[in-house]
Amino acid sequence: MSSLITNIQGYSIHDGPGIRTVVFLKGCGLNCLWCSNPECISPYPEIGFIKTLCTKCGQCATVCPNEAISAKPGQLPVTNRERCSGCGACSAVCVQEARVLYGKPMSVDEVFEAVKGDQLFYQASGGGITVSGGEPLLQPRFVSELLRKCKQADIHTCIETSGYGSESALRQVMPYTDYILFDLKHLSSALHRRYTGKPNELILNNAKIVISSGLEVLFRMPLIPGINDDPQNIRATADFLYSLGKKPIAIQLMLYHQLGKGKYESLDKPYPLAGLSALEPEQAETVQEMFKARGIDCTISR
Numbered sequence: 045m046s047s048l049i050t051n052i053q054g055y056s057i058h059d060g061p062g063i064r065t066v067v068f069l070k071g072c073g074l075n076c077l078w079c080s081n082p083e084c085i086s087p088y089p090e091i092g093f094i095k096t097l098c099t100k101c102g103q104c105a106t107v108c109p110n111e112a113i114s115a116k117p118g119q120l121p122v123t124n125r126e127r128c129s130g131c132g133a134c135s136a137v138c139v140q141e142a143r144v145l146y147g148k149p150m151s152v153d154e155v156f157e158a159v160k161g162d163q164l165f166y167q168a169s170g171g172g173i174t175v176s177g178g179e180p181l182l183q184p185r186f187v188s189e190l191l192r193k194c195k196q197a198d199i200h201t202c203i204e205t206s207g208y209g210s211e212s213a214l215r216q217v218m219p220y221t222d223y224i225l226f227d228l229k230h231l232s233s234a235l236h237r238r239y240t241g242k243p244n245e246l247i248l249n250n251a252k253i254v255i256s257s258g259l260e261v262l263f264r265m266p267l268i269p270g271i272n273d274d275p276q277n278i279r280a281t282a283d284f285l286y287s288l289g290k291k292p293i294a295i296q297l298m299l300y301h302q303l304g305k306g307k308y309e310s311l312d313k314p315y316p317l318a319g320l321s322a323l324e325p326e327q328a329e330t331v332q333e334m335f336k337a338r339g340i341d342c343t344i345s346r
């Protein structure tokens with residue numbers, strides 16, 4: 045059993061308890077305007093091109109089996125993405141690492157071996173593995189088998205989910221999951237659809253399921269200026285969390301940033317929120333106070 049992996053990132057301290065290794069899967073059912081991992085949205089392999097690293101040697105064009113790259117002397121190569129199959133041959137020959145293959149097939153065992161290497165750090169910090177994406181619930185067989193192996197090896201397990209997956213996928217993964225990071229983006233289903241491409245009913249239902257399962261859950265809300273930070277949505281989100289009936293219940297605000305912008309450029313995709321600046325700290329604190337006033341434990345991830 046294998047999956048396309050875009051990255052395995054060690055020593056993360058922002059994706060669950062302790063020091064963690066984050067496994068980024070490829071493929072997501074949502075298409076959020078503010079996504080900072082655009083290379084994880086498509087379920088297929090994609091090639092990224094980092095222009096600033098390219099020395100214009102032309103080597104990549106000579107190996108492409110689909111003649112998808114045109115390279116003229118002294119100019120940056122141009123990729124015809126309609127011809128590109130994501131085979132990765134150009135990436136393999138580019139010594140400058142200007143061409144990056146997003147989506148490498150890896151088996152459960154290969155990912156497990158990569159994660160196991162940092163077990164000493166997990167033990168010392170209370171950390172473990174976090175499967176992120178992309179969307180773990182779109183690959184429940186792979187994820188549940190990977191997490192099962194980790195638990196067998198005494199490695200703490202976490203998934204980071206948008207909640208946009210089938211109930212059966214969620215129920216398949218939960219028995220092997222110790223901790224869930226669960227995103228809430230907008231409580232209005234119509235606006236959720238406008239900004240992410242999909243309505244939110246499935247997500248809200250899955251939120252109820254994870255809470256009633258008794259697993260440890262931290263909700264997370266990307267706070268996007270002008271999109272979901274208005275008082276009406278914050279109140280609706282707080283009311284929803286309160287209605288879940290779990291005490292205490294926690295949410296972490298994730299402040300909007302533009303760290304993914306370079307990846308959009310590498311994929312020749314326009315950056316959807318160009319020109320949008322981050323929230324001022326005081327604005328985020330106002331939102332935090334609104335959650336706290338409803339009895340919800342609210343923190344800000346800066």
Ligand code: SF4
Nearest residue numbers: 098099101102104138
């Ligand atoms: S092989 Fe790498 S450095 Fe050479 S032209 Fe292609 S992308 Fe640029």
Ligand code: SF4
Nearest residue numbers: 108128129131132134
């Ligand atoms: S990934 Fe493969 S098909 Fe795509 S541009 Fe590179 S060599 Fe060509």
